[in-house]
Amino acid sequence: MSERAAPRRLRLPIAAHEAVLLTILIAALAVLATLTDRFFTLDNLLNQGMLMTEVGLIAMPMTFIIVTGGIDLSVGSSLGMCAILLGYSWHNWGFPLPLAIGFALLCGAAGGFVNGWFITRLKVPPLIMTIGTLALYRGLAEGISQAHSVRGYPDWFYGLGQGALFGVPSQLWILGVAIIIFGVILARTTIGRSLYAMGYNETASRFSGLSVDRIKLGIYTASGLMAGLAAWIFVSRVSTTRSDMGSGVELDVIAAVVLGGTSIFGGTGTIAGSVLGLVLIQLLKDGLALTGVKGDATIMVIGTVLILSILITSFAERRRDVARMARPPLRQTATDQTATKQGGTP
Amino acid sequence: MSATLTAAAPRRLRFAVSQEWLLAIAILLLFVGVGLYNPRFVASRNLQSILLGNAYVAVAAIGMSMVIISGNIDISVGSLIGVLASVSGGLAVAGVPSVLAWLIPVAIGSAVMAAQGALVAYLGLPSIVVTLGMLSILKGGLISVTNGVWISNLPDNYHLAQWSLFGVVPMPVAFMVVLTIAAAWWMRNTALGRSIYAVGGNAEAARLCGIGRERTLMMVFAVHGAFVGIAAVLFATQLSVIQSTVPSNLELTIITASVVGGVSILGGTGTVVGATLAAVLIAAIGSSLIFVNLSPFWLRAVQGILILVTVLADIYRRRRRGLAR
Incomplete structure (x- = not known):
């Protein structure tokens, strides 16, 4: 009974946040499209994609991680x-190049596994573990390459990018497939529900028999x-490989996920929200650049949008909490257990 | 029960001390070891450049340690140092007396951090997101306002390093030492200082003891901002040309110094003496790589390993004490 009430309560504010984001996105699209005619063209939009x-x-696995209340700052370095x-x-x-690609993917997964292993087995806080590997993985990239770049890949290799x-x-x-896979896992599978449960209350999840550590490692x-x-x-x-590739990407990813309504404290968030956050940031960057705003000023705008969005969300949550407290019977009727308890203590 | 508690307390103090001793011994071993391999490493010129060039990291790490002890984090620190260094240099070139060019950035730094502290303390926003947003704002703002122009022709009396305390200790190093001791004393012996530990250790218990979480956090961020301002001035005054860019990965080095210095990211424990020693150790390691013919490109990997080793040692110690989470 109480299990059925929880997702309903979870879903409502998220849906509201996504609606707000979608409205902002459409408004931004409309404004940017009127400001410059180079923005709302298929070519430009595909290029931005x-x-x-x-x-x-x-941002897909990052959404999962932040939903569980964790964080991974090492992704840019990875x-x-x-x-x-x-x-x-x-x-x-x-x-051979195909083997090299497989090797790189394997090393990426291994790097993530190391994070997960330390976090689950040794209970290192995710923030500090991934700050450590943020330095370590970037250091390995710099140390191995000695800051030299690699160029001259065969032609077929460029097909993907x-x-x-x-x-x-x-x-x-690929992004589309990833969005669908991660979206379905989060919204429609037991693992997805477990992620919310872990973010909401990890101890309770553990006692409920969820394999918390295995999911985190995953x-x-x-x-x-x-x-x-x-x-x-x-x-x-x-077309080139450099050791400083992806530095700062972790911040872009976290900005997209948080803008998408995933609480950094865990327990809430959706893939759809993260995708909206991602698209909003990219279109804002591009649209502002096309209307003549310099690249660095757009970073400023994104920082402001990020802070404003969590401000608004936090205000909304407060008002909801106040509203909920003002009329307790409504919430209590949803769960008969608490309702009977309430009846016992006037 | 009470016996185990009282037994645990002094032991914890001893361990808190041991982190600093450990760092001091590590620094000493590094200097002796690398000095034997290549005597030029311990030449006074190199020692001076290690200390002078990195005093600002240590000063920023003092503030960062307070923030982390209070249970928060600040990733905007590198950008803020970049902005304040440009402000300071810009003022000096514009003909403002050097004293003001030193003091104004400190005030601005404190104000910017206090604003972030207000968002964290009173509105309950997560510090990692607030400072992430501020990082973008400061970084983008700096380059779009200055257009990346370099500041040169700084007046002669602007450079702090030309003076020295008692004729031997260069000013930036003196600042580092004095601020470390003052901050350590303040955090250990005053009610305000101790309240940082209380809030970071257990905010609810602190509240029940009459320590306001909000006010304490505001204070921590404001004080941190002042330290960041001083760090920015120390950074700017050692340069002959100030680039209007944000020093890359500076926040990482500062956080590393705090963590390696023994500040627990979970909040509530750690001292600033450790942070300063760790900043010196990291700088010394960076410098030593060159003297043992290792590529400096390995420095960041060493930093990463240093963080992980520290954290693992900390966890091992907690486990042995039976205080694991």
Whole structure:
């Protein structure tokens, strides 16, 4: 009985947040489209989709992680490490390119697994663990490459980052598939529900028999794997491998996820919200750039939007809490257990 | 029950001390070891450049330690140092007396951090998101306002490092030492200072003891901002040209110094002496890589390993004490 009440309460505010985001997105689209005629063209929009793929791919597992109340700051460094391993294993260590790609993906997953293992087995707080590996993985990228870049990949390699399938950039298909897979897992599977439960109350989840540690290990590994995938796409898109690739990506990813309504404290959030946050940030960046605002000023706008969005969400939550407290009977009738308790103590 | 508690308390104090001793011994071993391998490492010129060039990191790490002890984090610190350094340099070049060019950034830093502290304390926003947003605002703002122009032709009397305390200790190093001791004393011996630990350790218990969580957090951020301002001035005054960009990954180095210095990211424990020692250790390691013919590109990997080792040692110690979460 009480289980049925929980998701209803969870879903309502999220849906509201997504509606707000969607409205802002449509308004931004309309304004930007009237300001410049180069913005609302298919070419430009597809191009923007291409540019946001790497951040988008990493934002999927990041949504899972933040929903559980964790965080992964090492993703940008993982991306850099995987890019360097891809380039170096092919160019300097003589791996065939397909093997090098597999190797990079594997190392990404391994990097994520290390995070997850320390976090679950040794109870290292996710924030500090991933700050440590943020430094370590970037350091490995810099140390292995000695800041040299790798270029001159064969032509077929660029198909993923620069080619198109049915008129849509190839990596957008991958992003689309990832969104669907992660979205379905979060909204429609036991694992997805477990993620919310863990974020809401980890101890209770543990006592309810959820395999909390195994799920956590899985999502941090997935985070590393997606960083590896993003690295592959990134290298293919820009035709070169550098050790500073993806630095600061973690901040873009977290901004998209948080803007999408996922609470950093865990327990709430959806993939749809993260996608809306991602698209909103990318279109804002692009639209402002096209209307003549310089690139650095757009970073400012994004920072402001981020702070404003959590301000508004926090105000909304407060008002809801106040409203809920003002009329307790409504909430109590949803769960007969508490209702009887309430009856016992006047 | 009470016996175990009282037994645990002094032991914890001893361990808190041992983190600092450990760092001091590590620094000493590093200097002796690398000095034996390559005597030029311990030449006074190199020692001076290590201390002078990194005093600002240590000063910022003092503020950061307070923020982390209070149970928060600040990732906007690198951007704020970049902005305040430009403000300071800009004022000095515009003909403002050097004293004001030093003091105004401190005031601005404190105000910016207090604003963030207000969002965290009174509106309950997570500090990681607030400071992430502020990082973007400061970083974007700095470059779009200055257009990335470099500030040069700084007046002669602007450079702090040309003076020294008692004729031997250069000013930035003196600042580092004095501020570390003052902050450590303040946090250990005053009610205000101790309230930072109380709020970080258990906010509810602190509230029941009459310590306001909101006011304490506001104070922590404001004080941190002042330290960041001083750090920015120390950073700016050692340069002959101030680039209007944000020093990359500075926040990471500062957080690393705090964590390696023994501040628990869970809040409630740690001291600023450790943070300063850790900042010196990290700087010394960075410098030593060159003297043992290792590429400086490995520095960040060493930083990462240092963080992980510290955290693991901390967890191991907690487990042994039976105080694991």
